[in-house]
Amino acid sequence: MSAPIIIIGSGFGSYQLIKTIRRTDKHLPITVFTLDEGHDYNKPDLSHVFSNKQNSADLIRLSAQEFASENNITLHAFTKVDCIDSVQQQVFVNGVAYPYAKLVLATGAKTFVPPMLGNATDSVITLNSLREFDSAQLQLQNAQTVLVIGAGIIGTEIAMDLNHSGKIVVVVDPSHGVMASMLPELVASALQKKMVNMGVVFEFGRTISSLNKTELGICATLSSGQTYTVDCVISAAGLKANVGLARQSGCKVNKGLVVNNQLQTSVNNIYALGDCAEINGKVMSYLQPILLSANALAKTLLGQPTDLKLPAMLVKVKTPHMPIQLGGNTVTDVASWQVDIDALGCSVKAYNEQKQIIGFVVTEGHMNNTFPLLRALPASL
Known part of the structure; x- marks a missing residue:
């Protein structure tokens, strides 16, 4: 029997890759190792579980066993891969060698928790996976006051959702405003005011x-000296790619696991996908680039080498009290803005020094401008 494709990780990218392969080849041996249960779920739903009054079971589309059966894969749940022998093309688990024909690292990322002093730092909650939400959901459901570290896209979405569910929310961020790396000040200020x-x-x-x-909860002391006593602290301070296993195997690592346009790492027959992969100098953690990466990689693994092509991509910010969609460069390399604003919302176009449109943001009642603006943007890759 020929060696299988081995995939390490069971997130969106991993499972999208499997589904895409299975549309063409129903029997190619595929083995998955994952630290989690291996359930198939929609990770973006984690941003609005509180207002929807959902628990972890509500987010599962297929159980691990159902997904494995439906897609004809061998799934090893709650299983850590100890090391990779890239010369012999084997991974080792508890001293047992598993040979592979191709290896896909879909090891994801972990939430960055800033360094802090105190005896409650180990109580910080992260919500970057179903497993993390499952372990914290009772505590979060019972909480009345929550402090969120980080006002980026995830922190902002979670803060609005927690507030909408009736909780008191404090957001702490070293930047100057909400989603400072993604939104022009005009839009960020409007969202913050809302x-x-x-x-x-x-x-x-x-x-x-x-x-x-403390007896009353967790006392958070800020750099300003201000204190807040809260029931829970959530970190949404960004992601760090899980690259330890890849680094041990000799793969080139930068911000993420460096891959070429066919998602291959610097080591032959080892590929990377999802939150851990660095493509063209960027780690792209949004669903669309991961989906397109999985589709391209499936063809490559099936013997049809395929370069990843990324069009201009849309980001939908899940802030229902002020819906926002954006694409392209919306903060960096922007030389000028064109703003169309009225009582319904706004459309903001970003231009470079050559007067070429490079990005846009639309809010609320201007959503019908989204796709014409998206089509006007240059491709991402």
């Missing part, structure tokens, strides 16, 4: 110095 009017408290230009347990 959330402040809803009751969200923002502490910008601040970090957390310490977290300490």
Whole structure:
């Protein structure tokens, strides 16, 4: 029997790759190793579980056993791969060697938790997977006050959702405003004002110095000296690619696991996909680039080498009280803006020094402008 394709990880990219392969080849041997249960779920749903009053079971589309059976794969759940022998093309689990024909690293990323002092730092919650939500859901359901570290896209989405579900929310971020790396100040200010009017408290230009347990909850001391006593602390301070296993195997690593346009790493027959992969100098953690990467990689693994092509891509911000969609470069390399604003919302176009459109943001009642603007943008890759 020929060696299988081995995939390490069971996130969106991994399972999308499997589904795509199976549309062409129903019997190619595929083995998956994952630290999680291996359930098939929609990760973006984690941003609005609180207002939807969902638990972890509600997010599962197919159980691990159902997914494995439906897609004819061998699934090893709750299983850590200890090391990779790229010369002999084997992975090792508890001293047992598993040979592979091709290896796909879909090891994902972990939430960055800023360094802090205090005896409650180990109580910080992260919500980057179903397993993490499952372990924290009871605590979060019972919480009345929540502090969110980070006002990027995930922190902003979670803060609005927690507020909408009736909780008191404090957001702490060292930047100057919400989603500072993604939104022009005009849009960011409007979103921040909307959330402040809803009751969200923002502490910008601040970090957390310490977290300490008290009888009343967790006391968070900010760099300004301000203190907040809360029931829970969630970190949404960005992601760090899980590259330890890849680095041990000799793969080139930068911000993520460096791959070429066919998703191959610097080591022959080892590929990377999803939150851990660095493509053209960027780690792209959104669903569309991961979906397109999985589709291209499936063809390559099936013997049809295929370069990844990325069109201009749309990002939908899940802030239902002020819907936002954006594409292209919306903060960096912007020389000028063109703004169309009215009572319904706004459309903001970003231009470079050559007066070429390079990005856009639309809000609320301007959503019908999204796809004409998206089509006007240059391809991402």
